[in-house]
Amino acid sequence: MIKKLLxxxxxxxxALGAKAQQAPYEFPAPQGWTTEKFAFPLSFxxxxxxxxxxxxxxxxxxxxxxxxxxxxYVFVWYLxxxxxxxxxxxxxxxxxxxxxxxxxxxxxxxxxxxxxxxxEIKVAGQKEDGKYFDGTITTLDFLTGKPIKFFVxxxxxxxxxxxxxxxxxxxxxxxTQPVWATLDGVIxxxxxxx
Numbered sequence: 280m281i282k283k284l285l286x287x288x289x290x291x292x293x294a295l296g297a298k299a300q301q302a303p304y305e306f307p308a309p310q311g312w313t314t315e316k317f318a319f320p321l322s323f324x325x326x327x328x329x330x331x332x333x334x335x336x337x338x339x340x341x342x343x344x345x346x347x348x349x350x351x352y353v354f355v356w357y358l359x360x361x362x363x364x365x366x367x368x369x370x371x372x373x374x375x376x377x378x379x380x381x382x383x384x385x386x387x388x389x390x391x392x393x394x395x396x397x398x399e400i401k402v403a404g405q406k407e408d409g410k411y412f413d414g415t416i417t418t419l420d421f422l423t424g425k426p427i428k429f430f431v432x433x434x435x436x437x438x439x440x441x442x443x444x445x446x447x448x449x450x451x452x453x454x455t456q457p458v459w460a461t462l463d464g465v466i467x468x469x470x471x472x473x
Contacts, residue, residue: 355444
């Protein structure tokens with residue numbers, strides 16, 4: 280079933296955006312995970328004012344409703360001078376992102392009412408490797424059309440090459456669930472260019 284759902288995710292959603300060029304970092308996907316890479320601006324969320332690339336790694340159970348990995352994935356935003364990005368801006372950008380994602384995959388589902396996506400992101404701390412955010416996104420699941428709530432973590436780092444990178448983890452499972460250890464391991468494989 281995952282092989283049937285992933286092309287929908289890949290072709291309908293992300294084919295709407297231009298493919299990204301090779302970015303100077305390493306971000307290996309574990310065996311069995313699916314990778315997609317795209318350029319900003321994203322066609323399904325064109326008002327997000329970023330320039331750079333987005334790279335996603337989708338867990339093997341991403342599109343399987345019965346899986347503990349359902350909708351669990353990681354993604355990196357590798358950005359050229361994004362300006363001042365804090366929790367308020369992330370609320371706005373993630374609301375646009377997930378609203379656009381749903382609308383790009385609307386198909387025969389009814390058009391939702393305005394405001395169907397709400398992101399609530401807060402600063403979770405500052406560490407040596409950058410600023411941390413966490414929060415939730417309530418939206419509609421484009422696979423089912425039903426409401427879904429995502430838990431999100433984001434680590435914003437300034438890189439030596441002048442870029443900003445956001446290392447993002449997403450799952451409908453609460454932070455205490457085992458899938459988060461897996462997501463942590465994948466996102467921590469990111470290495471900037473020397």
